[in-house]
Amino acid sequence: MPEYTWVIEAPxxxxxxxxxxxxxxxxxxYCVQKITLPNQPIAHYPLISGKEWVESLNSITGRTKKRFLRYPKRxxxxITGGEPSLHPDFMYILNNLDKDWKITVTSNFTSPFFNRDVKFLKQIKRRRSIKFNASYHFMYADIDKFIENVKKMKKAGFFVHSIFLVAHPAHMKEIEEYKNRLLKIHKIVKLQRFFGRHEDDLYPVEDAYDVVCEQEDGIRNYEAYREGFNQSGKKDIYCxxxxxxxAPNGDIYNCHYKLYTGHKEKFGNILDPSTKAQGPSRANEVRRGMDKDLRIVMPQDxxxxxxxxxxxxxxSEGHAFKDLEGREFNIGQESRLRGG
Ligand code: SF4
Ligand code: SF4
Structure with missing residues (x-):
């Protein structure tokens, strides 16, 4: 175990x-990682080992919250990626993150890991305390194989919560058919709105769908969405x-864009206590305390x-911004509230 504990100061x-x-x-x-291409390439991170993930994540303090007359909240x-099961120590990580973590794994269920048999999958020991969400990508993965793997995971005793399908605007008829087929083997199958460019428009757009997308993405203010998420020019804002x-190498971020592109504005590295955070505020520095606690202060405003x-x-979901004149607006609220 590391000789320190991490305090990540955040609600x-x-x-x-x-x-x-x-x-x-x-x-x-249409992978969200690729949205910034070709202007900003995806970062290539070296992987840290399963042992390093487990030791560093288990050393984070404050992972339970007391509740009156109930078990503490965990x-x-x-656990995500890319496809997290491609990590060579995927099973080790699931088996060794301690009980104070409540784990959700998001996977495409078609990687070589999930193609193994039930006996192999049962080697994941903590079957009751992990939740899996599966995403099905019909243009790239065989439906029969996907269904077989979902069934195997259930047979091995795992809790599969939701299956997601991306509601690609060019393929809505097929997507409805795949959804109906998946509903025969699983009761929660959700359509997610498509993010990214299709026929020169940045999706999601207003009124583009005649189906209900059950997965909430929190985008209601399309004008602000097109300004902030369009990948065509940068400007200053309060976020x-x-x-x-x-990140895969242990770097700590608070923004997906910055993680996906390996941005310099990070909050240190979970394996490198001496790293000074490059975050947007001077307060966000990793500090070595006298009691061997390492502390990162995540921005709360x-x-x-x-x-x-x-x-x-x-x-995007419910995301609040404030422009340089101090006017707040939210991607999740229909009209742009620039008060004053
Ligand atoms: S399965 Fe998910 S993570 Fe992998 S390429 Fe497709 S959208 Fe991206
Ligand atoms: S920190 Fe906020 S404003 Fe900056 S890129 Fe990330 S989401 Fe956008």
């Missing part, structure tokens, strides 16, 4: 995500984020960002 409800790797077993052209963490994201315009749709 308990902040989203924590561990990106084990950014590579994937599928080549989806800190949620999303408020409620995320702690760990608006902070200045120079990259507005390149925001990633993964950060």
């Amino acid at each position: 308990f409800d902040y989203y924590f995500g561990a990106f084990l790797n950014l590579s994937c077993s599928l080549p989806c052209e 800190k949620k963490i999303s 408020r984020m409620k995320k702690v994201l760990f 608006f902070f200045l960002c120079h990259d507005y315009g390149f925001c990633n749709p993964c950060d």
Whole structure:
């Protein structure tokens, strides 16, 4: 175990995500990671080992919250990627993150890991305390194989919560058919709106769908969405984020765009306590305490960002911004509230 503990100063409800790797077993052209291409390439991170993930994440303090007459609440963490099961120590990580983590794994369920048999999958020990969400990408993955793998995971005793399908505007008829087919083997199948460019428009757009997309993406203010997420020009803005994201090499971010592109504005590295954070505020420095605690202060209010315009749709949901004149607006609210 490391000789220190990490204090990540952030409210308990902040989203924590561990990106084990950014590579994937599928080549989806609409992947959110690729949205910034070709202007900003995707970062290539060296991978850290399963042991390093486990030791560093288990050393984060404050992962339970007391509740009156109930079991303490555990800190949620999303294990994601790319395709997280491509990490060579994927199973080790799931088996060794401690019980104070409440884990959700997001996977395409078609990587070589999920093609193994039930006996192999049962080697994931903590079957009851992990939730899996599966995404099906019909243009790139065989439906029969996907269904077989979902069934195997259930047979092995795992909780598969939702299956997601991207509602690509050019393929809505097929997507409805795949959804109906998947509903025969699983009761929660959700359509997600398509993010990115299709026929020169940045999606999602107003009134583009005649189907209900069950997965909430929180985009209601399309004018602000097109300004902030269009990948065509950058400007300064005040941004408020409620995320702690760990890149495949342990770098710490609070923004998907910055993680996907290996931006210099990070909050240190979970394996390198001596790293000075390059974050947007001087307060966001890793400090070595006298008691061997290492502390990162994540911003809890608006902070200045120079990259507005390149925001990633993964950060769209209910996202609040403030322009340099102090007027707040929110991607999740229909009209742009620039008060004053
Ligand atoms: S399966 Fe998911 S992570 Fe992999 S390329 Fe497709 S959208 Fe991206
Ligand atoms: S303004 Fe956009 S790019 Fe900058 S931190 Fe916020 S979400 Fe990320």
